[in-house]
Amino acid sequence: MIAPNFKRRLSGVTSTIVQLLPLQVKRIAIASMGxxxxxxxxxxxxxLSLPTLWRKPREKPFRIWHARRNTEMLPGIIMRDVLRMPLRLVFTSAAQREHSAYTRFLINRMDRxxxxxxRSGSFLKVPHRVIMHGIDCDRFSPDGPMPALEPNLAGRKIVGCSGRIRHQKGTDIFVDAMIAVLKDRPDWVAVMTGRTTSEHADFARRLRDRIDKAGMTDRILLVGEVEDIAPWFRRFDLYVAPPRNEGFGLTPLEAMASGTPVVATDAGAFRELIVEGKTGTVVDSFSSEAIAAAVALYMDDDSKRRAASKAALAHVRTYFPLEREAGEIETVYEELWSGANSDRSTRGSRNS
Structure with missing residues (x-):
């Protein structure tokens, strides 16, 4: 089993590979390439191991190339159909939009x-199986170390937001919502973690200017990229996921696995992750007003927040452990190896 990772920068896909492969390798022979x-x-x-892919593996009829990006599907097709390597191709799609003609061309040539x-499955034109991501419930849990806090955060409740600082991620939505709700709630502060790349430096600067102008410099903090986000999810009393566009979005799962309720926009798979009114809230619009209104309900009601925290933890541990995702993916591999016809019959069906 080969799970290529052709991207140098950290992304949601890379995070999935980093979490899954150490668990999968305990059960199957799997490695990444890139x-x-x-x-x-x-x-x-x-x-340098590429030439060995012309040989069949010892215990299976072929290897499986599991791509998660266009740039990984194409090499798989070339290796299987042009170089005639004994490979079968699996693709995982997280896109929440209509695929381009080129992407559809590639997807049509996958074996599974x-x-x-x-939601992402609704944009596919081929038979597919829905396997939702899981989370490492040992790493993300209420138990463990807490982050070192700046003095003005000690003793205060924290509403958190984590992700790259950019328009797509809705960081400005979060900032505007926090400016609105923190004004009358002195016991709360807001913390954003995440990297700002050079192309989004002006966007981040404008956010800081907005925070300064509102007099919230010591109440809304951009702490940058952190070495380990798990302690922060543990420390957050409430988490906000405000993106305008998202493929899947792991952070609500990471927060809920840490016992932190979530307020989110209707992006990615958030409606399928959050139990409305029990583990958090999904708002219908990509507006700071909608986020602020939902956040205020949890800020002002400790019992509501505690109940959501308990429900969130139980929900993720029951339905979204990483082991469940790994097991369901392994089932797809085994069906391919055994010649099962559950998703797509044969390679000839790719053009149907």
């Missing part, structure tokens, strides 16, 4: 297709 940017715990296959949510 730039040497993954942690040591992720099994990797060197580029997985969608990460019902």
């Amino acid at each position: 730039p040497d940017v993954l942690p040591e715990a992720v099994p990797r296959l060197a580029w 297709v997985i969608a990460t949510s019902t």
Whole structure:
């Protein structure tokens, strides 16, 4: 099993590979291939090993190439159909939009297709199976170390937001909502974690200017990229996921697995992750007003927040453990190896 990772920068896809492969390798022979940017715990296959892919593996009729990006589907097709390597191709789609003609062309040539949510599956024109992402419930849990806090955060409740600082991620929505709700709630502060890349530096600067102008410099903090986000999810009393566009979106699961209720926009798979009114709230519009109104309900009601925290923890541990995702993906692999016809019959059906 090969899970290519051809992107150098951290992304949601990369995060999935980093979490899944160390767990999968305990059960199947699997490795990643691509730039040497993954942690040591992720099994990797060197580029020099490519010629060995012409040989069948000892215990299986072929290898499986599990792509998660266009740039990974195309090499798989070339290796299987042009170089005649004994490979079968699996693709996981998280896109929440209509695929381009080129992407559809690639997807039509996959042997199996997985969608990460019902919503992403609705944009596929081929048979597929929905396998939602899971989360490492040992790493993300209410128990463990807390982050080192700045003095003005000690003793205060924190509403958190994590992700790259950019328009797509709705960081400005979060900032505007916090300016509105924190004004009358002195016991609360807001913290944003996440990297700002050079192309979004002006966007981040305008956000800081907005915070300064509102007199919230010590109440709304951009702490940048952190080495380990798990302690922060543990420390957050409430989490906000405000993106305008998202593929799947793991952060609500990471927050809920840490016992933190979530307020989110209707992006990614958030409606399929959050139990409305029990583990959090999904708002209908991408507006700071909608986020502020939903957040205020949790800020002002400790019992509501505690109940949502308890429900969120139980929900993720029951339905979204990483082991469940790994097991369901392994079932797809085994069906391919055994010649089962549950999703797509044969390679000839790719053009149907």
